[in-house]
Amino acid sequence: MPINPYQIKSMRPWNIIIFAICFSLCSNLSVLAKSQKTKQPDKFPPSPLEITAPDPLLPRIPDKEPLTEAEKQALGIKLDELNLEATAKFAAGDKITAFEIWNRELRLRRYLGVLAEIEALSRVGAIAYQDNERQQVQYITQRLQAIQAQTQSQQPGDLQILSALGKAYQQVRSPQLAIPVYQQILTQVRQQQDTAAERETLQTIANVHLGWFDYPQAAKTYEELLNLTKGEPSTQITYLEQLAYIYEQAKQPQDSVKIRQQLVEIYQQDSNLTSKLVGLKLAIGSDYEMLAKQQPDLIQAAFKNYQESYTTAWQLQEYTRAGEALNKLISLYRSTGQTDEALQTSQILLQTEELAANFYGLMTAYDQIGQIYVERKDYPQAINAFQKGLELAKELKHEEQYFNQQIAKIAPGANN
Template identity: 30%
Template sequence: MVKPFSLSWRHWLVAIALTASSWAGLPRLVWAQLSPVLVEQFLADPQFSEPRDPLLPDLLVERPLSPLEKLALEAELDELALETEARYLEEGAAESIFIDWMREVRLRRILGYEAELAAIQRVGLRMWENSRAEEIQLLSLRLREIQADLLTQQPLNVELFEEVVAAFEVLRDVDSAVSVYETLLERAIQSGDRDEQQRLLENLASLRENWFRFEPAAATYQTLLTFAGNDLEEIEYLKGVIRNYQDLEELQAAIEFQRRLASKYEQTLQPQLIPSLTLAIARNYRGLDSLTEAQTYYSATYSGALAQGQTDVASDALQDLADLYLEDEQLEDVLYLYEQRLAVEQLSYNGYGLMQTFDNLGRFYEAQDLPDNAIAAYKEALIIAERLNYRDGYFKFRLQALLYEQDRLEVMPLDQHLANPVGALQDPNLWIGNRRF
């Protein structure tokens, strides 16, 4: 069992609980000014501050714990962590549980940064899940202390800095996580270490993108393009720029880098990657209402995809182009493109694609007031739908609606129904409860 609290230690922990209790239950975090006394007590070194935690041994003279004493403390903290987690899962968000978690984090400091950072990440996640604003602020302050101390060490411990960043991310303190990388990047620039600069920029770009900071992420990937040492790196950085400009809906900027990427695919003899990229360019031009450029890239996508045997991409290009012509009321072109799409879907034995294209044809003919053609298209779609066991009810409804409008829906007369009455049941089973007789 973990040692119980002393009275003075309990008073300090209750102070944390009382300060934090007003934040419990809030749907999201609301930051407040922390008490200076609370901050000082939490950040003080637990080996030398008062009140002394009962998990620490009583010493005749003030000194750091010995390696053997640290091993004993580690075992007790592991036990405390397991007990606290078990209580949390059983009891829920009780105040005493959060007190124990913060107590554990504070004592892990004695065991070194690696143990402390692991505890901050684990406990910080629980604090965030429960909207514990005070505790999260205290943990962030402690992380900044660790960061400042690590910066004084030579050589820099890259692994520990990565753990600091991970801990800031757990606490949703993304600005501080970014600041860590920016500080390290500045030092790498001063030392002229380009490999380290590239590594840090990659981490920074990924961090910004993961937290939806698309504009600085795009800028970071563009900076990385100046570090690319081979085609593979350049391609990955171009993709990063494109992703973030797409998320920003800055389509013109995305197109610029998409075209650079297409050229890189050509240079590196990767034609199989070009059709899906030119399709994305066409869609971006369409989003910009640059219809001439969109048509050009749709056509290039179609021919390129067929050459690479990518019938799915070719079909998508034809459908998009048909939608474009339909908006412009170029009806003959729409019909031609649907027929081409049927040929493409037949080439790939794509039943779902054929069914969808016949559906599009049927609705197209309906809009043009050509019911016979629409009926023929829906019948083809129904045959496929019944084989796929998918959407057959929809196509039956479309057919029945059209046939009814054309007075061609066959309904059996009432006298024929009466002339074919249902016969009597043969040897019916009689049921009483669950027994059959």
């Protein structure tokens, strides 16, 4: 802002001095602000893994003359010692020094070969991620990407190096970088018609997707695995069970039912797997119950599977599991307004819980019966059920106050 000389003349001496100081400060701040705008700091400082200064541990500059095998072996021993030193510093709480030593080790590991460097980057990367050292993780990830770029020119790629890269990306929690590496491995092993390696790679890809809750991609990968294991019931069971879990987590009951029905067919063919039908039928019943919210006619399929779960558990004398199925049935009867059926099933539940010696389950069953009678406004029967629940609550020293409150709440109505 230009200054009017006539304004200065009209000022007193002290005012002129103060004005000059303020003007000078404002000018300096303006210049400083402009210089700061033109020079933005980097998000991350230069990587310590890219320092090229000579290191005393190197007998000479390897870029000009590669190290001999004997020199590499001697260097490897010294680098292992650096790792131990860094580990000790880290354990003692001196993390800054620890990572400085590790970075020196990592810079030198490249002279022992690509695989040795990747494995070291993977090891330190895992420590950095677990300790929330974001900057160190960034350095290591950038170095891994640089190595990957260097190896891309190799056709076909070295499977051992690619596998190490994929693992390293997992250690620094970069699934978006790990998956393409495993996809490259998958392409190569398929070209080689190595079915065992193909399955192993697909399993790894599926685990990466699952680890990051990418259920659609995990499901897609397991479907591929299923196609590779036709005629292998035990392996198919593993993949089908994993798929059922994935579809359950992804809230896809329709797909879940399809997979679980395949499991039912397999379990029914093997008497050693019959006990698994109990939980499986319960899960299918829950799937149908969810689907029935949009398609009410499917509610009967939910009833059918809960009943089959109970019947199987009863035949196997698995009374605790039978109680789970009965509780599902009672809840479903109540939600559909079938209180008579709910009460009848509750009586069976009482017998089942007694056989299971499940006193907590008995107490809960009496509470449930009491609630059904309250809904029907049959208060004397409700009080009778709550009193039996109270007796068990006293023995268990649990929920006594609750049952007393239930009885007190409906006692006036019972006398009318």
